[in-house]
């Protein structure tokens with residue numbers, strides 16, 4: 001069969017950009033297809049805008065503090081137009097990194113249209129039929145809106161329109177006390193909105209309970225109200241929306257934010273007709289990210305598994321490496337990190353204590369160090385929090401850190417858990433996004449780039465692709 005490309009990538013978010021960029025840097029002919037904005041969710045309505053609003057909120061919170069370290073700041077004056085501008089300036093500043101121009105410079109053919117997969121090796125887009133031995137699906141996810149009574153008759157926010165708000169909500173009611181609910185709840189409260197978070201049971205259920213308790217305590221003291229229950233019915237109109245919980249409580253606010261998880265984007269682009277196997281929430285993949293149709297990979301938020309930018313990037317580079325080298329490249333989640341950027345931050349790597357005890361029972365031990373014994377923390381007056389190291393013998397299975405900039409403290413643990421500490425390994429390490437720690441990976445990657453994407457690897461990748469095309 002004569003192919004138009006070596007690889008076709010659908011979706012230009014963190015996953016698709018990394019896969020397409022990687023293949024192009026190996027000298028392969030790649031089509032990158034995006035129907036919406038380049039950069040996908042992380043850049044346009046996820047990580048970047050949410051971390052920008054967190055930064056504005058932190059500034060307001062600091063100014064609101066009583067005299068501390070001998071210094072009293074003036075009371076904060078929040079100007080919503082300025083917050084909105086900061087969010088969109090941050091997006092605009094980062095956008096060139098994910099732009100069509102940059103990926104065309106790398107060698108990708110970028111097509112801005114809706115793609116439809118029509119076979120194991122073919123994709124229809126903008127009136128053309130593209131063909132390649134390998135197709136990579138990186139179509140992402142969208143907010144899950146629960147089908148509860150009244151949901152169609154009230155206006156609500158999700159991450160897709162939250163950052164477009166041109167006026168500050170008087171009272172933001174948040175359905176869901178997961179990562180988005182907690183990060184945005186604290187931010188809007190600090191910026192001056194009243195905030196109520198409705199969640200059944202423990203908030204941030206995937207994280208270590210002791211660590212989460214420290215954040216809940218801080219947010220409660222800052223004035224966030226937590227309501228235990230599941231949103232069961234909504235009613236009202238713009239400016240006065242009431243959420244009724246399954247426990248009989250009713251909360252009325254000016255705005256409603258829905259943050260109860262994600263729905264993988266898996267329909268409307270041909271997978272149904274091809275019979276690609278789906279799981280409960282996403283495309284089923286093996287450890288190499290291959291779907292049930294082996295020439296098609298699925299990476300990032302659209303497949304079953306963790307949904308984080310650094311995970312999307314990791315899977316994108318793995319798949320690019322597998323396509324270029326022809327060698328199986330499996331994911332390794334032993335040192336998977338994630339961080340919730342509340343203040344204090346909650347950072348996790350590898351197994352939580354709960355997961356470790358489920359798997360290894362009494363063989364697990366936990367050591368804990370509190371920040372009030374850490375001289376830097378004491379000097380800065382930021383002593384809230386701790387580090388919990390989850391061990392089997394002296395082997396680290398995981399760690400949970402809650403405290404100032406906790407996300408920045410994970411990197412040495414990545415190396416301890418994987419046992420890989422070379423510069424090459426650091427260049428491929430999975431580092432929580434967005435953290436300043438990523439700069440070390442970027443630097444060593446720059447050092448390795450001329451070797452990894454040098455003339456010989458490029459020749460080899462083209463040879464592998466030519467062999468594949470002959471089959």
Ligand SMILES: Cc1cc2nc3c(=O)[nH]c(=O)nc-3n(C[C@H](O)[C@H](O)[C@H](O)COP(=O)(O)OP(=O)(O)OC[C@H]3O[C@@H](n4cnc5c(N)ncnc54)[C@H](O)[C@@H]3O)c2cc1C
Nearest residue numbers: 011013014015035036040041042046115140300301308309
């Ligand atoms: C508010 C919020 C904050 C977040 N903060 C963080 C954080 O701090 N750290 C972190 O690690 N993660 C964070 N995340 C999660 C992170 O944003 C996602 O995991 C990541 O963006 C997923 O990347 P992706 O490439 O898999 O998908 P996406 O970024 O969703 O990209 C998929 C792309 O595919 C395109 N597409 C879909 N179908 C087609 C088609 N048929 N044809 C052409 N194009 C198509 C879409 O238009 C989209 O651009 C956050 C998420 C949210 C909502």
Ligand SMILES: NC(=O)c1ccc[n+]([C@@H]2O[C@H](COP(=O)([O-])OP(=O)(O)OC[C@H]3O[C@@H](n4cnc5c(N)ncnc54)[C@H](O)[C@@H]3O)[C@@H](O)[C@H]2O)c1
Nearest residue numbers: 176177178179180181198199230231259260261307339340
């Ligand atoms: N810092 C980060 O890395 C970061 C930040 C934001 C988002 N994200 C990603 O985005 C994804 C989505 O975040 P999210 O906060 O929407 O989901 P989530 O899965 O983190 O949390 C959803 C929460 O909603 C609750 N819930 C479910 N149904 C409910 C109902 N009817 N009423 C009230 N509560 C209900 C659940 O109990 C859960 O606590 C995350 O899984 C994460 O992968 C990551």
